[in-house]
Amino acid sequence: MSLEHFLNQAVSSWMSEEGPDSDIVLSTRIRLARNIEQYKFPSLFSHEEAKMVVAKMEHLLKTSGFETFGPMELLKINEMQPLQKRVLMEKHLISPQLAEESPNGAVVLTENEEVSIMINEEDHIRIQCLFPGLQLANALEAANEIDDWLEDHIQYAFDEKYGYLTSCPTNVGTGIRASVMMHLPGLILTQQMNRIVPAINQLGFVVRGIYGEGSEALGNIFQISNQITLGKSEEDICRDLMGVVSQLISQERSAREALQRTSNIQLEDRVFRSLGVLTNSRIIESKEAARCLSDVRLGIDMGYIHQMSKSILNELMILTQPGFLQQYAGGQLRPHERDIRRAALIRERLKMESKNIKGEE
């Protein structure tokens, strides 16, 4: 299994598979931040210490590999091309910080890309589990299993009072960041998101991906995640997030029903216009592509467009990012060239589906 394999296998399971409530929830992620007691944190550690952390992980993988989630492979950041890093970043497998600011960074990936363990990012270890649909409990369980395996071999920095010690005091305690990526076009079209976001914030959760006027996100995709890591258990944090997400799901569903009831033809028009743009454009910017993809996905979910795979939004939102486009083109592209490539890629991908499309008359 090589790096090429990861990159060419452009579509990760969380993008293509369907999970619970996947008409609205695209993916669920759990991240656990951990540090090794004997080394200084990445903000201050020496190159030698950083290399020792990586070596420790390499040794651990070789000697007591953990196979529950399939074979794992360690990739070093300084051995990757800029474009390759960018692609891993766009796939959410590594963070921008690991790609750009961590010369001694590495990432451990499983073959299906459900698990990625970032080494020497802001903390020594960041375990990340990414599942399709709404699967907070499953993702937490998976992350805990990996955590237990690592703890068998590594002396974590842990304090009875403060919990798992992290570089940044915002992560201390559980070190957990639970986040759910949601497609909420109904709440945007009915202009309810403006009211909802402050309410979610007040409950200690963060909404990311807000675009223009504090209301519109790229492709109407929002990430909801916990802010508080200290004083609550991992299960409570996930349960509270689940509560917020369930509320959002039911509000989104009723918004969609209301839209269908009150402006059926306008909605249908919007969906098919966007499909038209995607199928025919020769130059398309990422923002427009995101908007149209969101409309088409809504059209699929609401039954205007038949027999087109739902994963088209998740997939194309990632595949039309600059890194992937350049990977696809086999070299660097200027922004204008990217827009042309993006349009071509989307047309090509839709052509694969088009045999099956039967729009409602």
Add this chain to the structure above:
Amino acid sequence: MLCQECGQRPAALHFTKIINGEKTEVNLCEVCAQEKSGMLMFSGQPGFDFNNLLAGLLKIDPSFQKPSQSPLQQEELLHCEYCSMTFPQFLKLGRFGCAHCYETFKDQLQPVLRRLHSGNWTHNGKIPKRIGGDIHLRKHVDELKQSLQQCIASEEFEKAAQIRDEIRSIEKKLAGNAEGGE
């Protein structure tokens, strides 16, 4: 309005980030926005500089307390014995240097943690299995003590006696562990 990144081209994209009700305006030109796109929307970490925010939180402290000038000076002298991080350095970086910093800066830390974590300052979640053996037991004793009080309050004395015995046996075991461990 000029782009805040390059300061040359006019800003074309205007974002408002709202985090915990805190609004941050971001104004970028097309070129800088292209470079930042993807990251702004998709990264787990927000693009804005959290450090400034944290440093702000920490710096507010002295002005609230302000009984004398000395605490601030002490803070400036305070440094971690293991990684030699100083308090001003931590303020600037927003990150600790090592696990020992939590102990070194504990006096400054508590109010910050309470503000960051909605009033919480003690861990209430997972405890590592291997290194946390006694911690598990001690937490269990604390829980038992609470339910003991509840039983006494509701006059369930038989149940209370049972719980008391359980607490005693665990405490004995903990004492044994401590001796054996020395």
